[in-house]
Amino acid sequence: MNPNEFLKHIAYDSVVFGFSGEKLKILVMKYKNTDYYALPGGFVGLEEDLNAAVRRGLKERTGLDNIFLEQFYTFGNVSRSKPEFMRAIMESNGGINESRWMLDRFISIAYYALINYNDVELRPDAISESCDWYDLDNLPELIFDHKEILEKALATLRSNLETKLMGVNLLPTMFTMKDLQKVYEAILGEKLHRGAFQRKILGMNLLKRHEKQFSGAAHKAPFLYSFER
Amino acid sequence: MNPNEFLKHIAYDSVVFGFSGEKLKILVMKYKNTDYYALPGGFVGLEEDLNAAVRRGLKERTGLDNIFLEQFYTFGNVSRSKPEFMRAIMESNGGINESRWMLDRFISIAYYALINYNDVELRPDAISESCDWYDLDNLPELIFDHKEILEKALATLRSNLETKLMGVNLLPTMFTMKDLQKVYEAILGEKLHRGAFQRKILGMNLLKRHEKQFSGAAHKAPFLYSFER
DNA sequence: TTAATATTGTCACAAATTGAGACAATAAAT
DNA sequence: ATTTATTGTCTCAATTTGTGACAATATTAA
Numbered sequence: 217m218n219p220n221e222f223l224k225h226i227a228y229d230s231v232v233f234g235f236s237g238e239k240l241k242i243l244v245m246k247y248k249n250t251d252y253y254a255l256p257g258g259f260v261g262l263e264e265d266l267n268a269a270v271r272r273g274l275k276e277r278t279g280l281d282n283i284f285l286e287q288f289y290t291f292g293n294v295s296r297s298k299p300e301f302m303r304a305i306m307e308s309n310g311g312i313n314e315s316r317w318m319l320d321r322f323i324s325i326a327y328y329a330l331i332n333y334n335d336v337e338l339r340p341d342a343i344s345e346s347c348d349w350y351d352l353d354n355l356p357e358l359i360f361d362h363k364e365i366l367e368k369a370l371a372t373l374r375s376n377l378e379t380k381l382m383g384v385n386l387l388p389t390m391f392t393m394k395d396l397q398k399v400y401e402a403i404l405g406e407k408l409h410r411g412a413f414q415r416k417i418l419g420m421n422l423l424k425r426h427e428k429q430f431s432g433a434a435h436k437a438p439f440l441y442s443f444e445r
Numbered sequence: 446m447n448p449n450e451f452l453k454h455i456a457y458d459s460v461v462f463g464f465s466g467e468k469l470k471i472l473v474m475k476y477k478n479t480d481y482y483a484l485p486g487g488f489v490g491l492e493e494d495l496n497a498a499v500r501r502g503l504k505e506r507t508g509l510d511n512i513f514l515e516q517f518y519t520f521g522n523v524s525r526s527k528p529e530f531m532r533a534i535m536e537s538n539g540g541i542n543e544s545r546w547m548l549d550r551f552i553s554i555a556y557y558a559l560i561n562y563n564d565v566e567l568r569p570d571a572i573s574e575s576c577d578w579y580d581l582d583n584l585p586e587l588i589f590d591h592k593e594i595l596e597k598a599l600a601t602l603r604s605n606l607e608t609k610l611m612g613v614n615l616l617p618t619m620f621t622m623k624d625l626q627k628v629y630e631a632i633l634g635e636k637l638h639r640g641a642f643q644r645k646i647l648g649m650n651l652l653k654r655h656e657k658q659f660s661g662a663a664h665k666a667p668f669l670y671s672f673e674r
Numbered sequence: 675t676t677a678a679t680a681t682t683g684t685c686a687c688a689a690a691t692t693g694a695g696a697c698a699a700t701a702a703a704t
Numbered sequence: 705a706t707t708t709a710t711t712g713t714c715t716c717a718a719t720t721t722g723t724g725a726c727a728a729t730a731t732t733a734a
Contacts, residue, residue, distance in 0.1 A: 223454045226552060266521020266552060290519045290554045292495020323455060323495060325519045325552075379604075393682085412722060414683075434731035435681035622711085641693060643712075663702035664710035 222259035227322040228270050229257040229291075229362065231369035232278070234333035234349055235386040240402040241333065241349040242366065243277070244356065248345045249308035252301065253356040255365060256347065257324065270327050277347050279337040284330040284385040288372040289365075290323060296361045297321040309343045328369040330385040377403055384443055390426060392438040393417070451488035456551040457499050458486040458591065459514075460598035461507070463562035463578055464615040469631040470562065470578040471595065472506070473585065477574045478537035481530065482585040484594060485576065486553065499556050506576050508566040513559040513614040517601040518594075519552060525590045526550040538572045557598040559614040606632055613672055619655060621667040622646070 232243035244253050258273040260266055267285070274283055299319045306312040312319070333349070340347040350356065358366065377400065386399050397413050417423065424444040428437040461472035473482050487502035489495055496514070503512055528548045535541040541548070562578070569576040579585065587595065606629065615628050626642050646652065653673040657666040 665700040
């Protein structure tokens with residue numbers, strides 16, 4: 217897409233959560249030839265739906281379609297724009313001739329996404345050196361107000377977990393009750409009681425129970441579940 | 446504020462809730478010389494914080510400072526823009542010379558506000574004929590996607606009522622437990638049990654109890670409360 | 675072959691929360 | 705003094721949640 221075809225002053229940022237090794241992770245990109253780390257973000261085409269723009273950006277970076285995606289806040293303070301940083305990033309990428317508009321003030325619509333860690337093929341974009349997973353408790357420093365955006369995303373995720381969504385999309389299609397509990401624990405940051413957790417989740421009637429899996433471990437085999445319905 | 450000093454393609458819309466006569470009401474404005482009704486909205490100054498812009502707009506229309514205000518969603522579909530409507534509105538207001546930019550596509554950040562119905566001095570702005578309260582169940586048809594915006598505001602208000610906020614700002618400083626219950630019932634759209642409601646609210650420890658009021662009614666006088674703390 | 679170990683599915687019981695009605699207290703009208 | 709409407713609070717039942725316990729079972733060790 218041609219850069220002249222974006223809406224000025226409007227950007228999006230995405231907080232992409234994944235789950236692996238019992239830990240919650242997020243996608244962070246690093247700008248080429250700098251030490252600047254940022255959330256994956258982008259711009260909206262002149263004739264493009266906002267949500268579609270975000271999905272496009274995520275597809276480009278992760279290869280995934282049909283991501284679970286939810287908008288949670290729009291950041292619109294003047295002070296969030298830092299032209300000096302932006303200039304430095306752009307100069308490390310071959311000048312700023314064509315894209316002075318990127319130095320302007322931006323209002324950013326923030327989204328969070330839940331994706332299956334294992335399905336992803338990470339692809340850094342043109343101006344980034346890498347796009348990688350980081351443990352939530354071991355993040356590099358983020359530029360702009362991206363730390364604040366992340367924290368608000370996490371708070372929203374936590375409060376939505378109790379009501380709206382389940383661990384959707386952070387797990388493969390088939391998973392055990394224990395897997396799901398680990399996801400909940402990673403998101404909420406606390407241990408849950410096994411019996412009560414199982415009772416609550418099954419009570420929601422959103423899971424489909426499948427055949428047991430024989431994992432080879434030295435104990436009773438757990439049922440497998442999926443989110444079918 | 447000079448119209449040339451607004452960010453293009455960015456607007457806000459506000460759903461302003463008030464409470465009177467046991468009913469929930471919202472502010473709706475009517476454009477001059479048209480039959481178009483809309484939510485109060487506006488634009489963001491080039492060097493103005495987003496939240497500040499919304500507060501400015503509400504202050505102009507209601508005279509109120511320090512409104513309870515919360516952002517809940519940003520509407521960004523291409524299809525939400527209706528240049529024909531906008532053109533009609535502008536032509537009923539003395540032409541479109543200076544303000545072609547208003548025919549463009551807009552992304553709108555939506556807020557809801559809770560205010561004390563009685564404190565308000567309604568003032569229509571330059572291009573509106575009126576700015577008035579309407580019962581939630583007796584609204585005129587709204588233009589653009591404003592009906593959808595309203596419904597999402599109401600859903601957000603309902604779900605926040607149970608956790609975050611209380612009936613704050615919809616009531617005068619001093620109110621009775623029954624007043625507060627009426628607000629909850631109006632927002633949730635259902636009757637609540639008196640005893641349980643009182644127990645729950647008092648259990649939150651957010652209310653300060655004051656002297657009883659002698660209303661002149663033929664029964665035991667209720668305590669007054671305020672949100673102090 | 676039997677016993678030990680780890681983990682699972684489920685239940686039982688206690689604790690906490692919520693729903694619903696009951697009752698005395700009280701401000702004004704009769 | 706009696707009646708009426710409404711309030712503040714309480715009690716009991718119903719429901720939900722927290723916690724541990726127990727049998728079942730897949731594998732390993734003896």
